[in-house]
Amino acid sequence: MTLIPTLRPAVTDVTARITARSAATRAAYLNRMRAAEEEGPARTHLSCSGQAHAYAGAGPDQAALAGASGGNLGIVTAYNDMLSAHRPFETYPALIRDAARAAGGSAQVAGGVPAMCDGVTQGAAGMELSLFSRDVIAMAAAVALSHNVFDAALFLGVCDKIVPGLVIAAQAFGHLPAVFVPAGPMISGLPNDEKAKVRQRFAKGEIDRTALMAAEMAAYHGPGTCTFYGTANSNQMLMELMGLHLPGASFVNPGTDLRSALTQAATRRALEITALGQAYTPTYRILDERAFVNGIVGLMATGGSTNHLIHLVAMARAGGIQIEWQDFSDLSAVTPLIARVYPNGLADVNHFHAAGGLAYVIGELLGAGLLHPDTETVVGPGLDRYTREPKLIGDELVWHDGPGDSVNRQILRPVIDPFQTSGGLKKLSGSLGEAVIKVSAVAPEHHVVEAPIRVFSGQKAVKAAFKAGEFTSDTIVVVRFQGPRANGMPELHSLTPLLSILQGQGLKVALVTDGRMSGASGKVPAAIHVCPEALDGGPIARLRDGDLVRLDAVTGRLDILTPGVLDRAPAMADLSAHQAGVGRELFGAFRAHVGAATAGASVFFGGGDED
Known part of the structure; x- marks a missing residue:
């Protein structure tokens, strides 16, 4: 395979406009990071008493810490033993401490962050805390690192909101190197289909x-990430494309010798790239505009999660970079879909990894001029390092060239023979507002749906109507008052089986919502993240049963066809049931101050002009 020396014009153009759009906010961020960088290793600025407090529990590492003779790693962990994806992290701190000690450094658990599972809370009240948990994770990680006794950070996290929250925190401490350490997917069980x-x-x-x-x-039968290609596994793909993982680390199963060897290698590499050494690589140099463009291209090429049209926006803004949905749509238009992983195919991520995995994907995209090849990474400059994959030869961890060809073309294909010529994520705009749609798993005959609507204010009402047999003709189901300000923007994935049944009966159906659909968005067309949301009086709040709506994923339109709808007063909803219970009363300030989905649905970044 011969690398194309120049980038495709669309990739260059999108990168240039993101850079121009972000000029002021990025400059302000870089000034903060460089000022922190110039202060040098933070431990040297602490009082003797402060250092003694920080090292009192360090046992055999106390002397090294007091002498500042080696790097000290801060471990931020999302471990809990209720979630399969994070269960393996229980043993990581001891493994990391031993590896750091052997390399002449030290490591301490700086703190833990919450990790909740959308699969557990799907369709339940707890889901209304899910999106907000991302910003809580960012704040918790910031508290963990605020003691300023660390020379680099190791972030242990996998799932939906955890990795985006940790990335936001890593950028707040962007003068520190950061290596993300995954746990890997569980071994395959009952096939997803x-x-x-x-x-x-x-x-x-x-x-x-x-x-x-x-x-x-x-x-779902053992430790590790769920094996479908939802948000959690999309996170892992992003961490490789954006240079924060060791190459090939994403999809190695838990409990294997290779998994342990990669964790030890991540520890050694984190020590090598601190300001104490010769290969200092702070996070702010890695996560630039090019890295985020690479992440978006990877998302499109693999059919990744729709949640990242929110998360990547927030992650970028933490580093002063302003990404808009149009950037996703324009990159999607030129990025071929070269992977079929459930729900976009029958294979799971273990099958994907075996067929060639990310080493093959990155090689293909680099060769096609779709990725910036010259980005910084935790293993050095140049994304071509991620076309190699790890092997354990005896006791030695080595990287070999990844596969030049797909082992299974039902799962992975070359850029010149893709499953689709575009990535399948698209921005929608029109008289109903802005939205996004994932069509990589939607059959072409369902890309355009024009039908009367049924309006609901929650999932339970939709399920009740389904059980009552009320859906007997073509219908667009509108579920509103599901935005971030209304109730935290829960996923509505539990509606997928119902809508799939109706579609299977020959009906034209679609979903339109100001909520989320999830990384498991499937074969039913769904216009999600509608902005402005209903609580803000957006057009979706003015709809009534029987209005005619057209969702057109071909032209990127989402329109109300019934005249006079926008002249109506917006509907009101009784949201009192969503204000308390299961901890929701503690998140009132989040609901009051959260930004729109277009701005990342974050309490930190409400608009486009923040410093």
């Missing part, structure tokens, strides 16, 4: 809950 069929049968009433539970347990 079989699990989906069981869920549909349960929704139809054909099987009981015992049978449903048996299928779910067969699918």
Whole structure:
């Protein structure tokens, strides 16, 4: 494979406009980071008493810490043993401390961050805390690192909001090097398509809950990330494309010798890139405009999660970089879809990894001029380092060239013979506002839906109407008052089986919502993240049952066809039930101050002019 020396014009153009748009905010951020960098290792500025407090529990590492003779790593961990993806992290701190000690440094657990699972809270009240947990994670990680006794950070996290929150925090401490350390996916269980069929049968009433539970347990059966290509595994892809993982680290299964060797290698590398050494690589130099463009291209090429049209915006803004949905749409238009991983295909991430994985994907995209090749990474300059994959030869961890060809073209294809010529994520705009849609798993005949609407203010009402047999003709289901200000913008993924059944019956159906759909967005067209949201009086708040709406993923339009709708007063909703219970009362300030989905739905970055 011959690398093309020049980038495609669309990649260059999008990068240039992001850079221009971000000039003031990026400059302000860089000034802060360089000022922190010039102060040197933070431990040297602490009082003797402060240092003694920080080292009192360090045991055999006390002398090294007091002498400042080696780098000290701060471990920020999302470990808990309720979530399969984070269960493996229980043993990481001891492994990391031993590896750091052997390399002449030290490591301390700086702090823990919460890690919740959208799969557990799906369709329940707890889901209304999910998106806000990202910003809580960022703040918790900032508290962990605020003691200023660390020369670099190791971030242990995998799932949906955890990695974006940790990236936001890593950029707040962007003068420190940061290496992200994954846990890997669980081994394959019941195939995802079989699990989906069981869920549909349960929704139809054909099987009981015992049978449903048996299928779910067969699918989610051990430590590690869920094996479908949702937000969690999209996170891992991003960390490689953006240069924060060791090459090939994302999809190595937990509990293997290779997984342990990669964690030890991440520890050694973090020590090598501190300001105490000769290869100082602070995070702010890695996460520039080019890195975020690379991440977006990777998202499009692999059919990744729609949640990242929110998360990547917030992650970028933490470093003063302003990304807009149009940037995603324009990059999607020129990026071929070269991976089919469930829900966009039958394979899971283990099959994807075996077929060539990210080493193959990155090689193909670099060769096609779709990625910036000259970015900084935690292993040195140049993204071509990520076309290599790790091997454990005896006790030695080495990197070999990745596959030049796909092992299975039902899962991975070359850029010249893609599954689709575009990435499948698209911005929608029109009289109904702005929204996004993922069509990589949607059949072409469903890319355009024009139908009367049914309006609901929550998932339960949609499910009740379905059970009552009320959907008998082509219908666009509108679920509103699901935006960040209304109730924290929960995912509505539990509607997928119902809408899929209606589509399977030959009806034209679609979903339009100011909520989220999730990284598991499937074969039903869904215009999600609608802005302005209903609580802000957006057009979605003016709709009524029977209005005609057109969702057109081909032209990128989302329009109200019924005359006079925008002249109506916006509907009001009783949201009192969403203000308290399951901790929701503690998040009132978040709901009051959160920005729009277009700005990352963050309490930190509400608009485009922040410093």
